[in-house]
Amino acid sequence: MIVLVxxxxxxxxxxxxxxxxxxxxxxxxxxxxxEKLNALAAELGENFLPLKLDVSDRPVVKAALEALPKEWxxxxxxxxxxxxxxxxxxxxxxxxxxxxxxxxxxxxxxxxLTHLLLPGMVERGRGHIVNVGxxxxxxxxPGGNVYGATKAFVKQFSLNLRADLAGxxxxxxxIEPGMVxxxxxxxxxxxxxxARVEKNYEHVRYLVPDDIARSILFAVEQPPYVxxxxxxxxxxxxxxxxxxxxxxx
Ligand code: NDP
Ligand code: 8X3
Numbered sequence: 665m666i667v668l669v670x671x672x673x674x675x676x677x678x679x680x681x682x683x684x685x686x687x688x689x690x691x692x693x694x695x696x697x698x699e700k701l702n703a704l705a706a707e708l709g710e711n712f713l714p715l716k717l718d719v720s721d722r723p724v725v726k727a728a729l730e731a732l733p734k735e736w737x738x739x740x741x742x743x744x745x746x747x748x749x750x751x752x753x754x755x756x757x758x759x760x761x762x763x764x765x766x767x768x769x770x771x772x773x774x775x776x777l778t779h780l781l782l783p784g785m786v787e788r789g790r791g792h793i794v795n796v797g798x799x800x801x802x803x804x805x806p807g808g809n810v811y812g813a814t815k816a817f818v819k820q821f822s823l824n825l826r827a828d829l830a831g832x833x834x835x836x837x838x839i840e841p842g843m844v845x846x847x848x849x850x851x852x853x854x855x856x857x858x859a860r861v862e863k864n865y866e867h868v869r870y871l872v873p874d875d876i877a878r879s880i881l882f883a884v885e886q887p888p889y890v891x892x893x894x895x896x897x898x899x900x901x902x903x904x905x906x907x908x909x910x911x912x913x
Contacts, residue, residue: 719773
């Protein structure tokens with residue numbers, strides 16, 4: 665089975681690539697940083713194929729998929745994991761460039777890869793799209809503005825794909841993690857502010873990338889008649905806030 669994992673250079677994508685290769689799958693790992701992918705290839709051997717691309721660069725993505733060696737081209741599982749949050753400012757102070765980058769990566773990039781690979785999956789009569797959404801797509805929080813909205817897109821897109829694929833054997837799953845540490849997610853969100861990153865994870869028993877990789881593997885390894893629609897997963901340490909009430913008096 666061939667699995668394409670986007671955002672494979674670090675974080676969930678690297679953990680997922682390792683776990684799937686260990687289970688005997690062949691993994692194409694895509695990301696922008698070739699040196700990280702090459703290091704993973706050196707570690708994982710011939711069942712890992714590094715693929716340097718930026719998911720938001722549509723011509724590059726199309727050409728990279730078309731140029732895959734024949735023995736790697738029939739992708740069975742697409743793990744749409746590449747994504748990012750930029751900033752935690754309220755909407756009226758956020759950078760519009762950051763908003764565009766999130767939309768182009770988390771929404772357009774994910775939709776484009778899906779659009780390119782889905783027809784072949786339908787034609788071959790097998791395939792699984794695993795999207796990496798977030799609890800931010802369900803629960804709003806201050807500063808989540810466009811990031812949360814991109815993940816709400818991912819959730820609804822996943823469910824709508826299921827509706828369109830009725831009558832085919834294809835599967836679609838949305839993985840919706842809460843707080844996960846040991847990745848670059850917060851370093852990217854806080855633009856290299858390591859003190860802020862450390863504070864964010866201080867005294868919290870957060871999830872780790874292997875927890876997410878295991879959830880993805882769980883969804884993929886179900887019997888063929890089972891579709892896991894969504895997996896929402898949080899650390900025990902994380903739960904729901906009360907609604908904010910603004911009191912004027
Ligand atoms: P990381 O920042 O550690 O990893 C993100 C990965 O995405 C990297 O491999 C990065 O590689 C890749 N990536 C980012 N932008 C692009 C791009 N334009 N083209 C190709 N690859 C890209 O984050 P996580 O592993 O924590 O997050 C992975 C996914 O999980 C994201 O979609 C994130 O939104 C989601 N998520 C994360 C949570 C968390 O708490 N960590 C919780 C819920 C969801 P490179 O820079 O080499 O291109
Ligand atoms: C990442 C989780 O809560 O920081 O998607 O948005 S959160």
